[in-house]
Amino acid sequence: MTKTVLFWRHGQTDFNVAGRFQGQTDVPLNDTGRAQAKQAARLLAEFGPGLIVSSDLSRAAATADSLAAFVDVEPVRDERLREAAFGEWEGSTRAEVAETWPDELAEWASGADVAPPGGESRSRSGRRAADAIIEIVRSADAETIAIVAHGAVLRGAAEILVEMNGTGRLGVLGNCGHGEFVFTGTNWVLRSWGASSR
Structure with a gap:
């Protein structure tokens, strides 16, 4: 059976506004993020998802809940969908990280598959x-x-x-941006990436 799979990024948080690495720190949605989630949920509800699975971090869980309210589906939480762990960089801006780890940050920012201190690489x-x-x-x-x-x-x-191969060629979805895939049973086909309700 061919399936449609929506990838949906959570709404805005205060860390997003400040440009801080969030990683697996459990930062909640802010007021703008909650409004984004509700607006985007109206659009995504038109796809009629029969299953909603989210990261267990509150910013993703609350975003998923906004869609669940429109389609009457109980969301499932899965910790495997948590954000990449940024280790010792979490909570800091790029400028702050650069003060302590300038070489490591430069290598990471260049797209190299390296892990921040105590964190995960892109590929992992x-x-x-x-x-x-x-x-x-x-x-x-x-x-x-x-x-x-x-x-x-x-x-x-x-x-x-x-x-x-997880090489950083796609752009990162904006807050509450989404992508649409078709899974044929053997292949994944990317139909759209970076769509927004705005």
Whole structure:
């Protein structure tokens, strides 16, 4: 059975506004993020998802709940969909990180597959999320599935699924931006990326 799989990034947080690495720190949606989630949920509800699976971090969970309210589906939480761990960089801006780890930040920012101190590399976090999504989609009875998570892991997983090897070639989805895939049972086809309700 062919399935439609929506990748949906959570709404805005105060860390997003401040340009801070969030990673697996549990930062909630701010007022703008809650409004974004509600607006985008109206659009995504038109796809009629029969299954909603989100990261268990509150910003993704609350975003998923906004869609669940429109389609009357109980969302499932899955910790494998958490954002990439940024280790010692979490809570800091790029400028702050550059004060202590200028070489490491420059290498990471260049697209190299390196891990921040105490964190995960792009390939590791992308593979974690991709493996979870493959398992979720293959086992689901629903024809349309919404995966609600975070910018870095959604991009990494998307690139792995379409055999771009998690190399940072796709842009990171904006807050409450989404992508649409078709899973044929053997192949992943990217139909759109970066769509927004705004």
